[in-house]
Amino acid sequence: MELRSKAPAGPLADKWERYRSDIRLVSPTNKLKHHIIVVGSGLAGASAAASLAELGYTVSCFCFQDSPRRAHSIAAQGGINAAKNYQNDGDSVFRLFYDTIKGGDFRSREVNVYRLAETSLRIIDQCTAQGVPFAREYGGLLANRSFGGVQVARTFYARGQTGQQLLLGAYQALERQVGAGKVRMYPRTEMLDLVVVDGRARGIVVRDLVSGAVGSSAGDAVVLATGGYSNVYYLSTNAKGCNVTAIWRAHRRGAAFANPCFTQIHPTCIPQTGHHQSKLTLMSESLRNDGRIWVPKRKGDARPPREIQESERDYFLERLYPSYGNLVPRDVASRRVKEVCDEGRGVGPGGYGVYLDFADAIARLGRHVIAERYGNLFEMYERITAENPFDVPMRIYPAPHYTMGGLWVDYNLMTTIDGLYAIGEANFSDHGANRLGASALMQGLADGYFILPYTIGDYLAQVKLGQVGTDHTAFRQVEREVSERVERLLAARGRTTPDAFHRELGRLMWDKCGMSRNAQGLKETLQKIAALGERFARDVYVGGKGEEFNQTLEHAGRVADFFELAELMCRDALHREESCGSHFREEFQTPEGEAKRDDARFGYVAAWEYAGAGKAPVLNKEPLEFEVVHPAQRSYV
Amino acid sequence: MxxxxxxxxxxxxxxxxxxxxxxxxxxxxxxxxxxxxxxxxxxxxxxxxxxxxxxxxxxxxxxxxxxxxxxxxxxxxxxxxxxxxxxxxxxxxxxxxxxxxxxxxxxxxxxDLVVDRSAFDRVIAAGGFITARTGSAPEANSTLVPKRDADLAMDAAACIGCGACVAACPNASAMLFVAAKVSHLGLLPQGQPERATRVVSMVAQMDAEGFGACTNHGECMAACPKEISIDFIARLNRDYLKAVARPKPQAVKANGGDV
CATH class of the missing domain: 3.10.20.30 (Beta-grasp domain)
Incomplete structure (x- = not known):
């Protein structure tokens, strides 16, 4: 497999502008003739579907939720970055670019990251024009706050509901096109496979989640905007429905899967309370603007937090990283939290938690200011834990949150299958080995509003696509395969529910392929996953029929794909004999316990190619070339 | 337990x-x-x-x-x-x-407990948006929005579209849902050009979907998980009256054509 990034030549700052002016265009009348399939309706999918339809393309958009407005982007809390420099604190496109590439521990493609930083400026303009009610200052100008890993305030926000408001903006733009007849929306419809004809993506096979019918959609290009795969861990901050199936099925059809082991564990989540737990809830990173993280200095100190004197507390992030303090990047914070808990200094039930304390901020700014900034988060915390963060410090612990890995894409956001694109969290492109806070929303909207709508035209303008409809034999064949998969799940009639299998898989992955990894653990886990996968095929019980609304069946199909993904994640983590960003191999660390990169051996993107069932996947490497930045040991001290 | x-x-x-x-x-x-x-x-x-x-x-x-x-x-x-x-x-x-x-x-x-709420999507498609084609936006800080207006718009925009308001209403009215969107967009300067057509189009679609009328029970507000206020319904009524009192009020489709 050849990996051509198609990164344009020229000075970094001019590349995208020049490239955009050089690529081919599709004439307005020809645009009308092209049908584009968009799978997923989150920030990336909804913004892409709306923008493509505005350009004149005919678009079909699919989502498994009952409405496109419910895609998981809606749950993003804290904010979206943009290099506007409205605070006059020295921000610039270059600084956002540099922070992002450094935050990603120098494992992302320089040209893509620069383009992202550049595009950030227009996103804020676009969203404001759509009526996104960003927070404002008294004079009417837009307000900003800070996020981890940076020393400027460049994050725009709408209370603690930034993802919701940005998604509603994109959703409304999408619905406008639905009303205009340019987008056909297919809610409660799940993509279960990709159809490739003559080496090009020409459609998808879907299951109507209400009737259970398996059907197809044919088009000239397919865009996957189906999000990340943190739910491989079972317990994560993702919505229950988030899954890997769409991109995994595309991977099995020939799309390379890049850096699958780069998974972000977010430091500030509400700790688990019991074995019944179905998901973990994030507490926005923005809380680290005003909250101070600490644990008792003494092991096993079980006194209530307010009885522990200042001198008996260890504000360990402030101690270890004086210049960034509590706002170090997520991977660093998570690792340090785990470390103090492993030392026996954790707080709360089971010792898996650290305090996030607002007492100082309340004393300094007043209760009303804190309530205005974080009121809804405090309420959410209280509903879940029955504790009020105004009176007692929050308890937090890391949890799987975001996946930097995903389908490999070139500069055009096209995967290794012609005509198949991946945007937003579904691709691997911009965050390297660790994503900075408030950058996921930025990337989803950059891809959907401002990058894909241009680059897809370059493909459609140059290829000669024959007429392929859903009556083509390739569609019949893939539909048959999908139906057989569904039948197999239903026919097993074992004794264990898909949910129980999913929990067991999640536990394995969290323990050995989570916040820290080592060769022995990964090797053992590979064997355990294979054994569990075999048991799943034999012993799963789904019940009901395929031709009906069957939520257990939906889940079973997703779990089956998670098994295959989990194996690839462990392989990737095992082969990468270095630590970088979120990928922390215990064997490779500095004396201070920081990630120790090995640029000479691993300065590349690992793009895995599917080789067939039961065969080891093939590793392809895209070397990372840095023209402008110089990879260095990341320092937040 | x-x-x-x-x-x-x-x-x-x-x-x-x-x-x-x-x-x-x-x-x-x-x-x-x-x-x-x-x-x-x-x-x-x-x-x-x-x-x-x-x-x-x-x-x-x-x-x-x-x-x-x-x-x-x-x-x-x-x-x-x-x-x-x-x-x-x-x-x-x-x-x-x-x-x-x-x-x-x-x-x-x-x-069982699953219902089809796609009527809400169709109400939004009828006019619950600001027409701002991708790429056409002016510099974000070129339009000032008083903090009070932005905050009030945000209060309305907090609606999650769950449908509890409809379930709570004796008339199964969707007025709180529609009012929240009409108010969110109508409170912002960006939403002014389409303010009149928006409210008329959305209300027409709401009626066509079979939602009932509002008779001021207030059950919707009591049930709303996001505490959306029925003050927004008053705002919707005001906007609607102003819109239809203008000469030739017309519902407009998203593509600019007549309904």
Missing amino acids: RLTLHVWRQSGPRDAGRFVRYDVTDVSPDMSFLEMLDVLNQQLLGRQEEPIAFDHDCREGICGACGMVINGRPHGPQHATTTCQLHMRTFPDGAALWLEPWRARAFPVVK
Whole structure:
């Protein structure tokens, strides 16, 4: 497999502008003739579907939720970055670019990251024009706050509901096109496979989640905007429905899967309370603007937090990283939290938690200011834990949150299958080995509003696509395969529910392929996953029929794909004999316990190619070339 | 904790539906309401019985997917809380709970506690947007928005589209949902050019979907998990009156054509 990034030549700052002016265009009348399939309706999918339809393309958009407005982007809390420099604190496109590439521990493609930083400026303009009610200052100008890993305030926000408001903006733009007849929306419809004809993506096979019918959609290009795969861990901050199936099925059809082991564990989540737990809830990173993280200095100190004197507390992030303090990047914070808990200094039930304390901020700014900034988060915390963060410090612990890995894409956001694109969290492109806070929303909207709508035209303008409809034999064949998969799940009639299998898989992955990894653990886990996968095929019980609304069946199909993904994640983590960003191999660390990169051996993107069932996947490497930045040991001290 | 559940079971839109009783034991007060249902569903599957269908996704109270009527109240007894954020410690040990789907003509039952809320999407498609073609936006800080207006718009924009307001209303009216969107966009300077056509188009679609009229019961506000105020309904009525009092008020389709 050849990996051509198609990164344009020229000075970094001019590349995208020049490239955009050089690529081919599709004439307005020809645009009308092209049908584009968009799978997923989150920030990336909804913004892409709306923008493509505005350009004149005919678009079909699919989502498994009952409405496109419910895609998981809606749950993003804290904010979206943009290099506007409205605070006059020295921000610039270059600084956002540099922070992002450094935050990603120098494992992302320089040209893509620069383009992202550049595009950030227009996103804020676009969203404001759509009526996104960003927070404002008294004079009417837009307000900003800070996020981890940076020393400027460049994050725009709408209370603690930034993802919701940005998604509603994109959703409304999408619905406008639905009303205009340019987008056909297919809610409660799940993509279960990709159809490739003559080496090009020409459609998808879907299951109507209400009737259970398996059907197809044919088009000239397919865009996957189906999000990340943190739910491989079972317990994560993702919505229950988030899954890997769409991109995994595309991977099995020939799309390379890049850096699958780069998974972000977010430091500030509400700790688990019991074995019944179905998901973990994030507490926005923005809380680290005003909250101070600490644990008792003494092991096993079980006194209530307010009885522990200042001198008996260890504000360990402030101690270890004086210049960034509590706002170090997520991977660093998570690792340090785990470390103090492993030392026996954790707080709360089971010792898996650290305090996030607002007492100082309340004393300094007043209760009303804190309530205005974080009121809804405090309420959410209280509903879940029955504790009020105004009176007692929050308890937090890391949890799987975001996946930097995903389908490999070139500069055009096209995967290794012609005509198949991946945007937003579904691709691997911009965050390297660790994503900075408030950058996921930025990337989803950059891809959907401002990058894909241009680059897809370059493909459609140059290829000669024959007429392929859903009556083509390739569609019949893939539909048959999908139906057989569904039948197999239903026919097993074992004794264990898909949910129980999913929990067991999640536990394995969290323990050995989570916040820290080592060769022995990964090797053992590979064997355990294979054994569990075999048991799943034999012993799963789904019940009901395929031709009906069957939520257990939906889940079973997703779990089956998670098994295959989990194996690839462990392989990737095992082969990468270095630590970088979120990928922390215990064997490779500095004396201070920081990630120790090995640029000479691993300065590349690992793009895995599917080789067939039961065969080891093939590793392809895209070397990372840095023209402008110089990879260095990341320092937040 | 032990609970007795009476759950509405309905195999599809054509089935009459009925309550079925389930006794649930070993419920922890720290469980969320949906986790309690998860436990019951796992037990049902273990006995090879059909699990209860219910919509849910984020389980953080923001996606708006979940929602059921619990003892006659949409999203249950806790103020300003979605079903997924409701925790079992809210209920006394031994409680009897009656679970029903949203009941409204415009929200047909799909299965058990799952209803079809696509009418809301069609109301948004009819006019619940600001026309701002991608790429055409001016510099964001070139339009100043007083903080008070932005905050009030945000209060309205907090709507999660769950449909509890419709379920709570004796008339199954969608006025709070529509009012929230009309107000969010109408309070901002960017929303002014389409303000009149927006409200007329959205109200026309709301009526066409079969939602009832508003008779000021206020049940919607009491049920709303995001505490959207009925002041916004007054605002909608004002906008609507102003719009139709203008010469030749017309509902306009998204492509600019007449309805």
